[in-house]
Amino acid sequence: MNETIDVQSPEETARLAEKLASLLEGGEVITLEGDLGAGKTTFTQALAKGLGVRRTVSSPTFTILKQYEGRLPLNHLDVYRLADSEEDLGWDELFYGDAVSVVEWAQYIEEELPKERLDIEIRRLGGDGRRFTLKPAGSRYESMTKELMR
Numbered sequence: 001m002n003e004t005i006d007v008q009s010p011e012e013t014a015r016l017a018e019k020l021a022s023l024l025e026g027g028e029v030i031t032l033e034g035d036l037g038a039g040k041t042t043f044t045q046a047l048a049k050g051l052g053v054r055r056t057v058s059s060p061t062f063t064i065l066k067q068y069e070g071r072l073p074l075n076h077l078d079v080y081r082l083a084d085s086e087e088d089l090g091w092d093e094l095f096y097g098d099a100v101s102v103v104e105w106a107q108y109i110e111e112e113l114p115k116e117r118l119d120i121e122i123r124r125l126g127g128d129g130r131r132f133t134l135k136p137a138g139s140r141y142e143s144m145t146k147e148l149m150r
Contacts, residue, residue, distance in 0.1 A: 001142060003149050005132045006125065013039055013130060014046035016148070021050025023144050026072045026098045029114050031106035034122035039130050040104045043122065047102065048074055059104075065094075073099035080105040116141060 007013050020030075030047075032040040041059045048057040052070035059078055068074040075094050091112040094101055106113060116138030123131045136145040 001136065001145070003134045003145050005134070005148070007130050007132065009128045010039075010042060013043055014049070016132065017043045017046035018050035020144070020148060021047045023147055024051065024072060024100050026100065027096070028141075028144075029095050029101045029103065029117040031103045031113065031117060031119045032122060033104075033106065033119065035124070038122040038124055040122060043120075044076055044102050044104075047100075048076070051100065067099070073097075075099045075101040076104075077101065078104040079108045118144065 005016060007016060032043060034040055041057075045057045048068055048070065051068075051072050051074055053068040053074055054070070055068055057068060057076065058066070064077060064079060066076045068076065077094070091109070095112075095114050103109070103113070106119070118141040119135040119137070121133040121135070123133070125131055134145045134148065136142045
């Protein structure tokens, strides 16, 4: 049950991410796929704001993982640099704990990800427009996606 949401501005992207944040209870895994500049970090920044994170959220490209505290803890991972790597960052603790985990470039650690999660693909439509394709896996994420579509 994939769903598509088109937005026309960074503000609409932020509203979508903040709405998603309001539905999170802890322990969720969200993957973000998209080309460089598609808006993965922008989406994550707004999600963090929606979770009450007060610190500045930036891409963890060179550190792989950044953690933030808010209403729920947030793990922000950019695993691009782990392509063809056998490195284990303690996946079980990250993905099966109480924190919300957002993973950019998740295809590089596909085998480490939980089967149940929300995959989000972000594509540019031109200008500031973006297409978000939500791909929920598991009943929890299917319910969340239905709620986002309202």
